[in-house]
Amino acid sequence: MRPSIILHIRQLTATRKALLAVAAVLVAAYACCLPQQLFHVPYSTVVADRNGELLGARIASDGQWRFPPRGTVPEKMKHCLTTFEDRHFYLHWGVDPLATARAAWQNLRQGRVVSGGSTLTMQTIRLARKEPRTLGEKVIEMILATRLEFRASKEKILAMYISHAPFGGNVVGLDAAAWRYFGHSAEELSWAEAATLAVLPNAPSVMHLSKARDKLLKKRDRLLKQLHEAGKLDSSAYELALSEPLPEAPHTLPQIAPHLVSRFYRLRNGKRSVSTVDKGLQTRVEALAARWNREFARSDIRHLAILVVDIRSNQVVAYCGNARYEDAQAGSQVDIIQAPRSTGSILKPLLYYAMLHEGSLLPDMLLPDIPVNINGFTPQNFNRQFEGAVPASEALARSLNIPAVTMLQRYGVPKFHHFLRQAGFKTINRPASHYGLSLILGGAEATLWDVTCAYANMGRSLLRLPQGECGLLMPGEGEKTASSDDALSRETTSSNAPLQVSDELFQPGGVWQTFSALTEVNRPEEIDWKSIPSMHPVAWKTGTSYGFRDAWAVGVTPWYAVGVWVGNATGEGKPGLVGAQTAGPVLFDVFGLLPASRWFRRPEGVFVEAEICRRSGHLKGRFCEESDTLLVLPAGLRTEACPYHRAVTLSADETERIYEGCAASEPVVRRSWFSLPPVWEWYYRQHHPEYRPLPPFRPGCGEDALTPMQFIYPTSGARIVLPRQMDGSRGVVTVELAHSHPAATVYWHLDNGYLMQTQDFHKLSLQPDPGRHVLTAVDDAGNTVSIAFFVEE
Structure with missing residues (x-):
């Protein structure tokens, strides 16, 4: 101063x-005198699609349909309101002296209150204060109204009023009224509809759609006449407006993506959320889900979820948390997209990628497909068969379990567990030791959200786009994504900190090779899709959990990633609940709703040429005669050269192997021979008639560095529990051995005691006592193999 x-x-x-x-x-x-925040009321949770179209809403906590406040008012509604309630709204400063004087004169002349003379600004104050209507309160409203005029623009004041005005019953605000009474947004109101809503707040308890309809219609028509006389409506628009009838009954609000709306109700209660979902696609996906749900219900499979992610924007464009939300049956309202479920085989491509990227695997490297027993863990293939050896890419495409377990054993469970956490699997939150090797066969639980987003990130790596959590909210909605906020993270992880998806986890080279294998997965339709030009490649994978409780299918194209889950939310298993038979057909029906796209371009500058053994898939070794020059990742050059081709010396008729020192002057033939380990060979040749086992050595002439026989079961160090039989006697264990020469005779010994001999099929049943035992097999050529195992008490 x-x-x-x-x-x-x-x-x-x-x-x-x-x-x-x-x-x-x-x-x-x-x-x-004016509070910073005028209105302290709960709001409905409102969810819109990416274009602002309403998907659904949840009522406010006080039981009112009160949508979150608007920022603007549609032009038609603006004209109707100001014409009916406050003609001088844009001229006064909160109080209209002429209107106040006129109201006072009318009240004095009638001897009662017939007019209040309140401006829209004063009515806004009255709605906020909710005080009894007295002369003193009127004075306070005038003072606060002038103060509000200094704070807010006319547009803002009008928006505040129309967002909180009562429209009869439990409907408050323009947006809720437009949807409840006319079934569409306020921006789409006709002149007649806008006029109806403009006169309703004047006396919503006296005049409503269900009572005093004639008075309401006359009041609306008078307003339309005033608008016409003011030049706001031309004659044709005026006549059309007069001809529109009043709505008969309130409309129900849209119920599109109801599980998503419930999700936002939990995470963003009382807010308006503009989601990334596309309403048109969402309705088609929901119709498809309902159709398949009816089909599956015949087999008592009651639930189905679908998630569609736009890979280019990394945004969710369709979110069907479950089919038939309105059904009262148990589980229909469970949001399966966010529910942890057993993964089945759906994680196998991630392990395949991780090993390719690390350089511990080549795409077609042979993997064992033989019976295994790892500390009591005895995985089986879905078809209960063994093929001895299978190329890694084929094992992935056919979803064979035993090669996958072998891969995980080589890669390491802790390392793969850490990889999955980096990939965003929030529900795999127990120590790696808890899961063990079962991690790759469904021993862990994951959500359809995490699975689909992981596959989407793989696709984004091929498009050279940043990797991260999939989005559910359009940019500018106050949060990065609804799925990454702390509330959701606390729901789906054991810690309070959200799990961050590791950027650049997936590299294009390994993903390209992984997707190449996944395009070879047999499609549900029994056709050669490659011969049909209109059908484009899809990298896809199915999964089936133990006990037929969960069926999965996930597919990726350059534009979309689609995830499907089929099953029962209650966890009931059903015999027909198999990924390829249930979720797979749904997956391709969803892709049928989406635009087709060309396949990914092969990444440039990430591969090197290497000579690969055609039969083993390993790097070409010394004795490999047939090889192909293929593109591999540079890390793949560190893998082992082919261990299955070896140089052998044969007799002239190639029926016997001969040791070099025994050959003397006898003519011999030198060959490169493809030979697998005995157990692999035992099963491999049953599916590959072209496979030729090594001929035996000529008697008395050399010995084989590789033992021609190998135990199939038990494995070394196995711990076996023998259950009691019905009569109380001890159970039996069946031991089995593979021999490279089918005609060989094998002599069996247990703990230095002779048991019996076998020929052709080397299998027998034993009843050993509890404790450590040594089983020995000797063939007629003198080859010996022994194994130790334990029988538990």
């Missing part, structure tokens, strides 16, 4: 100083 002003104040009389102080207090009180 300037010194001259201070001096001037000091020279004032005491009375004037007191008046000045009072004036200062009044000014300060006026400046602070």
